[in-house]
Structure formats: C-alpha cells, structure tokens
C-alpha cells in the first residue's frame with residue numbers, strides 16, 4: 001500500500017508523458033505542488049528518451065519505462081494516467097493494487113466490462129465527494145476508504161458548472177424540460193492519418209467517445225439520471241472504423257428530453273449545452289473549456305429582477321480545467337472520500353455512450369441498466385455490429 005502521511009503532499013506518479021501530460025497535467029500538478037498539495041515523484045512512459053527528457057524538464061526525480069517497477073520502488077499515493085485508452089484498464093488495476101488512487105484520462109476504458117474490472121480492484125467502500133453532498137449518489141453507494149479510480153472530466157469543475165449544478169439540483173429554475181448538447185468540432189484527414197485514431201481498439205470510439213464525452217458528461221452531471229436513448233451514427237467523411245458523427249434523442253428519468261450531436265465534421269466548431277427549465281434557459285457556449293462569461297441565463301417572463309441577478313452571480317471566476325478538478329480530487333483523497341467522477345459517477349457517462357452506440361447499431365431504444373455481462377456491447381463498444389466492428393470480430397448471430 002502507499003505510505004501516505006496525513007497532511008503530507010500526495011506523492012504522485014505521471015504515466016504517459018505525451019501532449020496532455022505536458023499541456024494540462026504538469027501545469028496543474030506544479031501549481032498544486034507549490035501550494036503543498038502534491039509532489040510529483042515519478043514519470044513513466046514506454047519511450048525511454050521521452051520520459052527522461054520529461055523528468056529532467058519538470059524536475060521529477062524518478063524516470064522509468066516500467067510502471068510495475070515504479071509502483072514498487074516509489075509507492076505513490078496517486079497515479080495520473082495520461083496514456084492511450086487501450087492501456088487504461090491494466091494500468092488502473094496495477095496502480096490500485098499497489099495502493100495508489102488513480103486519476104485516468106478520458107475515455108475511461110474502452111468498455112463497461114473494463115470499467116467494472118477497474119472498480120473491482122478498488123479498495124474498501126466510505127465517504128462521499130464534497131462536490132456531491134449528503135444524500136448524493138455517493139452516499140447511497142455506501143462508499144469507503146479507497147483507494148479509488150476516477151476519470152478526468154474537467155468540464156464538470158470550475159465556478160460555472162458548480163453554480164449551475166447548484167441552481168438545477170436545488171430546483172431554483174423549476175423543472176428542466178428540454179436540453180441540447182452539442183460537440184460539433186472539425187478534424188481533418190491529417191488528424192486521422194495517425195494509425196491509432198479512428199479505431200475501436202486504440203482510440204476507444206469515434207466522436208461520441210473521444211470528443212463529445214466531455215459535453216455528454218456535463219449534461220448528465222447537470223440533469224441527473226437518464227432513462228433511455230435512441231442513437232444514430234454515420235461515417236460520412238473519414239476512412240475510419242468508428243463513426244465520424246452521431247446524434248441521439250434522450251429521455252431523462254425526471255421526464256426531461258434532450259438532443260445530442262457529436263461531430264468531427266463541423267467547420268464552425270462549438271461546444272454547447274442548453275437547458276430550458278420552467279423558469280429560465282441556461283446556455284453554455286465554448287470550445288475546449290469554459291469560464292463564467294461563457295454561461296448565459298435567460299429568465300422566463302415574470303421572474304423578479306433580484307432573483308435573476310442572484311442566478312447570474314457566478315462568484316469568482318474559476319475556469320473549468322484539469323487544475324480545477326485536481327484541487328477537488330486532492331481534497332477528496334486526503335479526506336478518504338470517493339471523488340465525483342469515480343464509481344457510479346464516472347460509469348454513467350460510459351454507460352450512456354455505450355447505449356448510444358448500441359441503439360445506433362441495432363436500431364432500438366436502449367434503457368439505462370440494459371447493458372450488462374453477456375451483452376455484446378458490454379465488452380465492445382461496436383458490439384460486433386456488421387459494418388461497424390473490425391471485420392474479424394463481426395458476430396452475425398448477435399445481429400440477426
């Protein structure tokens with residue numbers, strides 16, 4: 001087990017030293033290190049020269065190409081996985097078994113079966129995330145002391161998401177009725193020329209999984225449990241195994257309905273969420289991260305001005321970012337709490353995306369809880385569907 005000393009910085013290992021580690025994780029870790037919350041003690045990558053250069057640049061004492069040896073030698077409290085999705089399962093399990101908490105880049109792992117295997121390697125069950133509060137899903141899960149695995153879903157964090165979540169969950173805006181969730185981005189042929197992209201086994205999925213996952217995750221976080229989804233997927237431009245665009249109709253457990261679009265074919269790029277409630281419309285418009293000014297609240301007729309002014313007071317601006325999530329995560333770990341993107345709070349987004357694919361590839365409505373062991377979509381997001389699965393894995397009997 002890790003040897004975390006109460007009140008000491010969390011000894012942290014970074015695994016995968018490519019672009020997201022460099023652009024987002026190290027700046028966030030360095031900021032928290034300066035505040036005494038973490039200490040980056042190791043870097044691991046299969047590329048020896050790259051990991052040594054990374055460790056030297058950021059002053060990290062231990063550089064290695066071997067994760068297991070590093071876990072044994074360094075005994076980190078926290079392992080941050082910035083590797084490609086295909087290795088998220090095995091690396092999460094290895095870190096948990098070594099007693100470390102895990103913060104894994106999205107997409108969590110390529111399938112619900114993989115996600116459940118990681119969850120099975122977590123420690124005891126206990127507290128709840130500070131973000132969720134009493135009476136939350138986490139409290140109902142009866143969580144314990146960890147270590148737990150959590151996912152990087154940084155768009156749920158920062159002042160804007162926190163304020164709007166409180167307004168929606170507290171019922172201040174009345175019932176949510178209609179929502180739109182849009183990730184319309186543009187990726188060119190050169191982007192898909194990289195061999196691991198556009199393939200189920202290596203990228204994990206198309207834009208429903210790789211790109212739209214952040215807006216989808218935020219929508220589910222804001223609106224609560226979803227009940228059913230009807231999806232549609234298409235491969236319109238790129239020479240890929242996965243889709244390059246998908247759409248979905250969603251019904252939430254409380255009756256609200258939503259539309260969803262995930263595209264890499266949209267020259268005018270935007271990420272948008274809009275929720276029409278009884279008393280106001282909330283709209284978020286941004287691209288890769290949001291701040292207070294990116295949110296707009298439009299009241300229904302008759303709402304008093306002071307009420308609208310209170311709704312529009314987002315407080316000090318804290319942009320959504322890896323740093324914003326890491327702050328909450330470190331606080332949860334040091335308090336022995338399950339983080340909000342861990343367990344059921346991370347699984348629901350993967351389950352929703354899996355259901356979108358199953359619905360799209362089978363032409364059926366898929367309900368929450370439908371996909372479990374024995375379902376072809378439990379182990380593979382393409383479910384073996386003809387025309388979508390890699391040719392060698394198509395199982396015709398599953399799709400008669």
Ligand SMILES: NC(=O)c1ccc[n+]([C@@H]2O[C@H](COP(=O)([O-])OP(=O)(O)OC[C@H]3O[C@@H](n4cnc5c(N)ncnc54)[C@H](O)[C@@H]3O)[C@@H](O)[C@H]2O)c1
Pocket residue numbers: 015016017018019020021044045046047050082083084085087105106107152154
């Ligand atoms: N949260 C976000 O907004 C966001 C943005 C971009 C990427 N990502 C995710 O981050 C992850 C990494 O993406 P990236 O763009 O940094 O990729 P990258 O290719 O730039 O970096 C990945 C690194 O992992 C290393 N690696 C590969 N296999 C390994 C293994 N088995 N053990 C150790 N190291 C290994 C590679 O050598 C490389 O240095 C992906 O899951 C991606 O979806 C998240």
